[in-house]
Every structure is written in C-alpha cells, then in structure tokens.
Amino acid sequence: MWVLTLFLQDRIKMFEYENKDEARIEFDKADGCKILSEIIHYTDFENRGKLKSPWLNKENKKLY
Numbered sequence: 001m002w003v004l005t006l007f008l009q010d011r012i013k014m015f016e017y018e019n020k021d022e023a024r025i026e027f028d029k030a031d032g033c034k035i036l037s038e039i040i041h042y043t044d045f046e047n048r049g050k051l052k053s054p055w056l057n058k059e060n061k062k063l064y
Helices: 020-029 042-048
Strands: 002-007 012-017 033-038
Touching: 002 020, 012 020, 020 033
Parallel strands: none
Antiparallel strands: 002 012, 002 033
C-alpha cells in the first residue's frame, strides 16, 4: 500500500493507493509539500517466510 500525504495551509490530506505507479502519478500531479510513503506490514514478511518471529525458537515453538 502507498500513502500520499499533502500538507496544505490549514490541514493535512492523506490518500491511499494499492500500487506504486498509481501513487506516483498522483504524487507528480500534486502541488506543495508532499510525501509518498510505502506501507509495509510486518505480517506481509512473516507470511512469506522472510521474517521470523522473535518469540519463536529454532523449532518455531513459542518462547513465552
């Protein structure tokens, strides 16, 4: 997920996008102070097996 944050004179607006290309197009169109952020959820890595939980031992058994 991608989030475009626009800092306006009297408020802040945030918009969510599913892919980078769509978010980048809107980012380029926007004027003023802006930030484009990629949101990465911990569970996305955990589900892919690329990140192991710190609460599991080598046998994937809970430590606590």
